[in-house]
Amino acid sequence: MKELxxxxxxxxxxxxxxxxxxxxCFSMPVNSFSADNSITITGSTTVLPIAxxxxxxxxxxxxxxxxxxxxxxxxxxxxxxxxxxxxxxxASRPIKDKELEKAVSRGIDPTANVIAMDGIAVIVHPSNxxxxxxxxxxxxxxxxxxxxxxxxxxSGGKIVVISRDSASGTFETFNKLALDKVRxxxxxxxxxxxxxxxxxxxxxxxxxxxxxxxxxxxxxxxLFIDGVKPSNETVLTGDYVLARPLFMxxxxxxxxxxxxxxxxxxxxxxxxxxxxxxxxxLK
Amino acid sequence: xxxxxxxxxxxFLLFFSIITTLFFLGAIIYFISVNxxxxxxxxxxxxxxxxxMTEGGIAPAIVGTFYLTFGAILFSLPLGLxxxxxxxxxxxxxxxxxxxxxxxxxxxxxxxxxxGLFGLTVFVKFFGFGVSILSGSLTLGIxxxxxxxxxxxxALLAVPQSYREASLALGATHWQTTKKMVVPAALPGILTxxxxxxxxxxxxxxxxxxxxxxxxxxxxxxxxxxEVMALPYHIYALMTEGTHPxxxxxxxxxxxxxxxxxxxxxxxxxxxLRQRQRGEL
Numbered sequence: 001m002k003e004l005x006x007x008x009x010x011x012x013x014x015x016x017x018x019x020x021x022x023x024x025c026f027s028m029p030v031n032s033f034s035a036d037n038s039i040t041i042t043g044s045t046t047v048l049p050i051a052x053x054x055x056x057x058x059x060x061x062x063x064x065x066x067x068x069x070x071x072x073x074x075x076x077x078x079x080x081x082x083x084x085x086x087x088x089x090x091a092s093r094p095i096k097d098k099e100l101e102k103a104v105s106r107g108i109d110p111t112a113n114v115i116a117m118d119g120i121a122v123i124v125h126p127s128n129x130x131x132x133x134x135x136x137x138x139x140x141x142x143x144x145x146x147x148x149x150x151x152x153x154x155s156g157g158k159i160v161v162i163s164r165d166s167a168s169g170t171f172e173t174f175n176k177l178a179l180d181k182v183r184x185x186x187x188x189x190x191x192x193x194x195x196x197x198x199x200x201x202x203x204x205x206x207x208x209x210x211x212x213x214x215x216x217x218x219x220x221x222x223l224f225i226d227g228v229k230p231s232n233e234t235v236l237t238g239d240y241v242l243a244r245p246l247f248m249x250x251x252x253x254x255x256x257x258x259x260x261x262x263x264x265x266x267x268x269x270x271x272x273x274x275x276x277x278x279x280x281x282l283k
Numbered sequence: 284x285x286x287x288x289x290x291x292x293x294x295f296l297l298f299f300s301i302i303t304t305l306f307f308l309g310a311i312i313y314f315i316s317v318n319x320x321x322x323x324x325x326x327x328x329x330x331x332x333x334x335x336m337t338e339g340g341i342a343p344a345i346v347g348t349f350y351l352t353f354g355a356i357l358f359s360l361p362l363g364l365x366x367x368x369x370x371x372x373x374x375x376x377x378x379x380x381x382x383x384x385x386x387x388x389x390x391x392x393x394x395x396x397x398x399g400l401f402g403l404t405v406f407v408k409f410f411g412f413g414v415s416i417l418s419g420s421l422t423l424g425i426x427x428x429x430x431x432x433x434x435x436x437x438a439l440l441a442v443p444q445s446y447r448e449a450s451l452a453l454g455a456t457h458w459q460t461t462k463k464m465v466v467p468a469a470l471p472g473i474l475t476x477x478x479x480x481x482x483x484x485x486x487x488x489x490x491x492x493x494x495x496x497x498x499x500x501x502x503x504x505x506x507x508x509x510e511v512m513a514l515p516y517h518i519y520a521l522m523t524e525g526t527h528p529x530x531x532x533x534x535x536x537x538x539x540x541x542x543x544x545x546x547x548x549x550x551x552x553x554x555x556l557r558q559r560q561r562g563e564l
Contacts, residue, residue, distance in 0.1 A: 056499075066500065068510050069499040
């Protein structure tokens with residue numbers, strides 16, 4: 001019993017000491033800890049894979065820099081940039097006026113840096129005679145108003161609609177750009193990856209699907225949308241409708257390690273990684 | 284005869300309930316193990332994630348969960364214990380104390396995601412700790428505070444009144460009695476509370492979602508202001524934000540298994556500790 005109580009006092013002292021350490025941390029000035037060799041990236045889940053993959057390779061090259069990558073969505077990213085809790089805000093949309101006002105009132109200067117383009121190609125089986133769709137036809141197919149290829153410039157036959165699961169960034173983009181956020185018909189086949197969509201479309205004569213431009217191959221046929229062929233050029237010029245720029249917002253022009261990171265993302269190698277992930281590079 | 288049948292039926296139902304409960308426990312362990320064991324190896328436990336989170340390991344997440352749990356207990360144990368001691372040993376039995384008790388019990392019922400938002404507003408933004416171990420630990424600590432208080436309270440109340448009376452009769456002060464008699468005697472019960480809290484803290488996702496967790500980082504935390512990967516959040520992020528479901532789902536199961544094993548290990552350790560304390564008394 002005596003032994004026990006003695007040892008308890010010691011643990012008590014240790015706990016008190018640790019608590020004191022914690023309190024000291026509490027009272028530390030707020031900004032003294034933001035070491036400038038760490039970069040925090042937050043925001044759009046569409047941009048997340050680009051940020052994560054480039055950060056990985058960038059850290060391999062620059063072992064003294066630590067990058068932390070978080071998702072959350074474009075809104076979360078821009079909000080944390082305004083709050084000063086991140087260095088780079090990923091966004092799959094331009095900043096909204098309201099957000100800009102709030103930023104300005106806090107003395108933050110959100111600067112848009114386009115790091116890639118997100119373009120989606122609508123694909124069908126190579127034997128399909130349809131070669132082009134209008135935006136309206138595409139929407140009608142995905143919402144269930146059209147269900148036969150004869151209504152969409154093909155030679156007839158049931159349309160097998162293939163979509164991505166709602167957690168995917170590609171789905172989010174497609175839903176917004178092509179469907180005005182209308183629900184996809186419930187009997188559409190949901191696939192978990194760009195690759196799975198391409199594989200199924202390549203095997204199914206009546207199928208229609210959509211993939212990031214990086215996933216096009218000779219096994220599938222990409223349709224013209226509103227008369228424009230999906231390609232890196234038409235995405236970059238803005239002629240192709242199913243495309244949007246992807247941003248990494250910073251407070252003012254990037255400097256220091258953040259600038260080094262941007263230089264890497266925008267380098268030929270960084271843009272190559274962007275394309276490998278199914279996006280459209282800027283060069 | 285009729286009574287006998289009723290009794291047998293009653294026993295059977297009780298036995299059936301136990302079997303059902305054990306079945307669920309077994310099923311969880313079985314399915315997580317079957318899916319998780321495939322990816323678990325030494326590299327998985329000691330390496331950082333690689334190739335767009337499809338290869339490599341989860342070491343930063345294990346380390347992060349350890350720090351967060353440790354920090355939360357560090358914060359909530361002394362505070363919770365002190366509260367419990369005051370409520371049990373010192374507070375006058377009054378109306379106000381009853382209200383305090385009731386408030387603490389209500390705090391226990393607050394959903395964890397609400398604690399998360401609270402942590403975001405107060406620790407991350409107002410105090411300016413940012414998304415960090417400190418913010419996450421404090422948020423988790425506050426979340427388990429009621430649990431630690433009630434467990435400690437129960438343990439203190441379970442100490443026989445005669446211990447206190449004997450000590451006071453020998454001329455010890457109230458403080459000496461509390462420190463040398465009551466708290467040591469209640470320690471096993473308090474430890475049980477801590478065990479349960481560790482399990483809860485290590486597994487919670489919502490409180491750290493906004494306050495501490497990050498999707499991907501390679502470095503290990505160098506201060507309490509670093510943000511960290513954490514096992515529960517890693518599972519959540521892989522399943523919702525991952526871009527390579529085929530490989531990442533497997534990693535998520537691996538994470539679940541590691542988390543399960545870690546929590547079971549900690550619990551076992553603490554249970555052994557408790558048994559030894561009991562033996563000594």
